[in-house]
Amino acid sequence: MLLSAFPPGRTWHLLRCSLMFGLAMLVSACASISQDPLPAGLTEQPPADWAQRQNMLSNLDQWQLNGKLAVRQPGENASAVINRWTQDREQYDLHLSSSFLGMGRTELSGSPGFIEIRMANGDEYRSSDPENLISAATGWQLPIDSLVWWVRGLPDPGRDYRLLFDEQGALAEIRQQGWNIRYERWQAFIADTPALPARLTARKGDRLVRLVITNWQPL
Template sequence: MRFMAQVFFASIATASFALTGCQQYVKTPQTTVLQVQDAQNFSLEGKIGVKTPKQTGSAFYTWQQNHDNFDIQLTGILGIGKTIIEGKPGKVTLNSAKTGEITAATPEELLERATGWVAPITHIVYWVQAKPATTTAQVEKDQQQRPKTIIEDGWTVDFSYNDAAALPNKLILKQALAEGQENRITMIIQNR
């Protein structure tokens, strides 16, 4: 499950960055990652946007996960710029017309190789489930006791929900940078 989260985030970020160019290198601190016992099989569809001080990009995504194996397809507006990311333990492959094929052992390695950027990609599977990824996370809850904000590993994640839904339909991930700037990732989940 952890591997799938890593690959998903790496794929989205890599595809977005492949469409927009190289990004700033930011090292993420290492912490103990919690284990997710549920939701090892799922699918998500939606849109993701990445904004940094130098670049902006977005893509539509479809993410199919079956335990530790996954398939992610990213496309730009009108289906242009299709990127396919496939993963299984020990091998992650990204293939697009712009970058060609990039293969790595881990999603973090794939993201760094493709973009030079390091991000908490191991955390995304937890965050889409409205859960903290580490034992050191700071969690602020809303009136319904759902996570409203999670702060961990240098990132702040804000959650939005449809009415009384238990799982978020929108996540905004923010990483503060020098001089008041930030990296921002907006993930909209249209279908689960």
Template structure:
């Protein structure tokens, strides 16, 4: 009798734990209505090539802006992502005199700058969250989504990470945040 009661309680506890974990794992946060901004440094390594740039990411409800600059502050490229709901609907890349537009921001950035950067998911990944558009899994603090292994760290007693590492195949992206601003336009 006592064994049956323990087994029954164990089943209830396990079912509750599974439901709680599923709810936590499937509830990514939306972009705050006031938006957010992050500035810092990004390093992209693939095979024997390494690129480093300063970046500024400004997220608003329907649009994100990524500005990549040289270490001396010269703007290399400006990428503007337009959203329809939570999905990127178009991307415009400004490289000085040239303005290019496409539906696929990663492909556009790769073709025109040579940089491989998963910008479609970065609105969420910068904050250590999964994109609401794709399935994901967690391995402790590590987020697995779209073939990427996202590792946020260095929270500095805040809910936002100051270091994010993205890994996929032989591509490694390190993002170091210098400053967060939660009241961006």
């Protein structure tokens, strides 16, 4: 209806201008992304064996680890011992011990899009929004659904991501959902399996989550 108000020649001119403007904006946006400088010594070019490594780690979906977890956010610095983190495909069972806010022994069980939290005092909470429930129950900002992937050195496949590799071809950083996940140490925990993260730090604004893994074994 709007286009019919103009003569045919005028209509085509308007369409052409609109298309050229849209194309110019798209090129400009692409250029701004490509000009985003990379940290020194890092590249987006994956090593030749990355696809094989990614496939092997994706297939590692039944495991158990032990270690420590630290959370830092405005006004709070907290840590917990990971007594046991058991992963059975999509189902996780995470047992924590912490004196922070009197949490004591806390258990987080769930799968993508669902979580159940059992507190030391016997209280139980369930939600289809894991991150918000963890925040409400413990005060911690913990992206648990994505952490299941990050802890193996993999991006969450359900969300956009950017991978950065170091000069030796090791994964150095994942950028996803506004989080920067940096891999600071790798270790060959499991025979015939690529090295797994032994220490990683995830940052988003003024929030930080750090994981140190001391033991990792398949189930």
